[in-house]
Amino acid sequence: MTDIAQALQRVKQRIENAASEANRQPQDIKLLAVSKTKPASDVQQAYDAGQRAFGENYLQDALPKIAALPLPDIEWHFIGRVQSNKTRDIAKHFAWVHGIDKLKHAQRLSQQRDPQQAPLNCCIQVNLSDETSKGGVTPAELPDLAAAITVLPHLKLRGLMTMPDPNSDKQTLLQVFTQLRELRNSMREKNIPMDTLSMGMSGDLEHAVASGSTLVRIGTDIFGARPKANPALIS
Numbered sequence: 001m002t003d004i005a006q007a008l009q010r011v012k013q014r015i016e017n018a019a020s021e022a023n024r025q026p027q028d029i030k031l032l033a034v035s036k037t038k039p040a041s042d043v044q045q046a047y048d049a050g051q052r053a054f055g056e057n058y059l060q061d062a063l064p065k066i067a068a069l070p071l072p073d074i075e076w077h078f079i080g081r082v083q084s085n086k087t088r089d090i091a092k093h094f095a096w097v098h099g100i101d102k103l104k105h106a107q108r109l110s111q112q113r114d115p116q117q118a119p120l121n122c123c124i125q126v127n128l129s130d131e132t133s134k135g136g137v138t139p140a141e142l143p144d145l146a147a148a149i150t151v152l153p154h155l156k157l158r159g160l161m162t163m164p165d166p167n168s169d170k171q172t173l174l175q176v177f178t179q180l181r182e183l184r185n186s187m188r189e190k191n192i193p194m195d196t197l198s199m200g201m202s203g204d205l206e207h208a209v210a211s212g213s214t215l216v217r218i219g220t221d222i223f224g225a226r227p228k229a230n231p232a233l234i235s
């Protein structure tokens with residue numbers, strides 16, 4: 001077995017353990033393998049081990065990989081910052097977008113999505129860490145954005161995403177994740193259906209699953225440590 005296949009198995013075991021602790025079914029938690037900055041050969045290895053959903057942050061890094069790996073059932077998720085000049089490529093090449101925080105971007109993605117393709121699945125990013133530099137809407141801004149997205153013809157609103165400050169302690173992480181779940185519940189009460197809570201990364205997967213996560217985004221613990229983000233790729 002390759003290192004990546006073994007790491008993938010360990011992560012799945014962690015999801016199973018966390019689910020069992022929380023009296024949840026492991027199949028209710030989707031594993032997104034975050035392959036940002038990693039070569040196509042790493043994605044291929046994970047694919048060969050049965051993984052199908054992959055997350056990418058940087059468009060310039062992702063597009064050549066997507067082109068190099070036209071594999072059956074492979075599913076690409078854009079988890080980086082959405083910017084207007086990227087929406088066309090995102091709409092064309094991805095199945096999911098996790099970081100929507102502006103109606104303008106959602107409208108562009110819907111306009112630019114080929115109607116022959118399935119609707120683009122999207123999550124609204126909510127900022128629950130009070131960090132002004134980070135993306136995401138405030139809880140107060142969420143209902144209007146969610147309602148506006150549900151009427152866009154080529155998007156499908158799936159749920160909410162959050163990314164706590166990585167230096168948070170356990171109690172803060174649990175608070176943030178619980179808050180996201182409660183926001184999702186309050187959207188459902190407003191008849192805005194949502195089936196996805198995109199929360200949990202390598203370091204906080206267990207807390208996220210305990211708090212109701214339905215999709216964990218795991219990079220480091222599958223593919224190994226990454227070099228520091230290359231600013232040339234982010235712009």
Ligand SMILES: *Cc1c(COP(=O)(O)O)cnc(C)c1O
Nearest residue numbers: 034079201202203217218219220
């Ligand atoms: C990089 C990244 C991840 C994965 O983080 P790890 O700590 O490597 O598991 C998850 N979500 C987003 C939005 C990311 O940018």
